[in-house]
Amino acid sequence: MNSNVLKNEDITENIIAFKLTKSYKENMTETELYDITRGCWGVNLERAQSVDYAFSVYKDTIKEVYKIEEWLPAEKLQRTTLPDAEVPEGTYGFKGKIAEKEIRDKYKGKSVKNLCKPGQYNFKYLPLPSSQNHVPNKDEIINKEKSVINQVIEEVQKIEEEITSLNIDEESKKAIVNVRINQGKFRDLLLKRYKNKCCLCGVKNPKFLIASHIKPWAESETKEKSDVNNGFLMCPNHDKLFDKGYITFDDDGKIIISDRLTENNRVFLNVDSKMHIELTLTEGNKKYLKFHRENIFNR
Ligand SMILES: [Zn+2]
Numbered sequence: 690m691n692s693n694v695l696k697n698e699d700i701t702e703n704i705i706a707f708k709l710t711k712s713y714k715e716n717m718t719e720t721e722l723y724d725i726t727r728g729c730w731g732v733n734l735e736r737a738q739s740v741d742y743a744f745s746v747y748k749d750t751i752k753e754v755y756k757i758e759e760w761l762p763a764e765k766l767q768r769t770t771l772p773d774a775e776v777p778e779g780t781y782g783f784k785g786k787i788a789e790k791e792i793r794d795k796y797k798g799k800s801v802k803n804l805c806k807p808g809q810y811n812f813k814y815l816p817l818p819s820s821q822n823h824v825p826n827k828d829e830i831i832n833k834e835k836s837v838i839n840q841v842i843e844e845v846q847k848i849e850e851e852i853t854s855l856n857i858d859e860e861s862k863k864a865i866v867n868v869r870i871n872q873g874k875f876r877d878l879l880l881k882r883y884k885n886k887c888c889l890c891g892v893k894n895p896k897f898l899i900a901s902h903i904k905p906w907a908e909s910e911t912k913e914k915s916d917v918n919n920g921f922l923m924c925p926n927h928d929k930l931f932d933k934g935y936i937t938f939d940d941d942g943k944i945i946i947s948d949r950l951t952e953n954n955r956v957f958l959n960v961d962s963k964m965h966i967e968l969t970l971t972e973g974n975k976k977y978l979k980f981h982r983e984n985i986f987n988r
Contacts, residue, residue, distance in 0.1 A: 728782020729763035876900035918973025942966035
């Protein structure tokens, strides 16, 4: 990069740029800058969760680069330098740290004036250059998202057809569904959302990770079967416990453990009451989890 002005093709990470205005001051401390950058924003949680880095931008210049670890509802942010800040309802903020040197050096101090058109934006997702210098417009992004959703629906319909054509018992059907689901797009979406990790314990090897439905396949409509909000990505251990109703989660993503699991089992199966889902739950997650708590947990 010769110029100090970033071009679309310079962007190689998934980034959200936050524009700071009056709240920015020269000579702010590191923590003050971090706190005003990370919240509170009216982002779409699902979209935001697909982003890896955040830019702190003031007057077109990138003041700092953060690696995002998780998004939280704004009221849980605990911004120590802004104890009295107003927290608008339904907004979110991130927890993270200053990006690793390589990424930080690449972007810090550069200008985003060619990427973020001047005007009224508070935050902006910086598009990755998809194909030679082509910056997808809003319609293209929406169409791409739609086509992924359609692919998942198609995949689900295929599995449904296959299952109804088979004259086998429910347990065997379930086994086939699990295999099919874990070969397809639904799992790809969950791998992306949970960054290739068990959403509960962080086990990382994608070979082990299982895509499972929160509201079970057999009880879901086609639309629910293909809804990524109805899925968790888990290691085999936690997947089994969740599937069999030994564990579930409250609306904050905190684990609820069945009394049927003895202390001894809890140790061996790696569950304890401090665990929670790594990502902040979406409204969709909460809807399906309600079903799980009422119909699967402890049954
Ligand atoms: Zn796990």
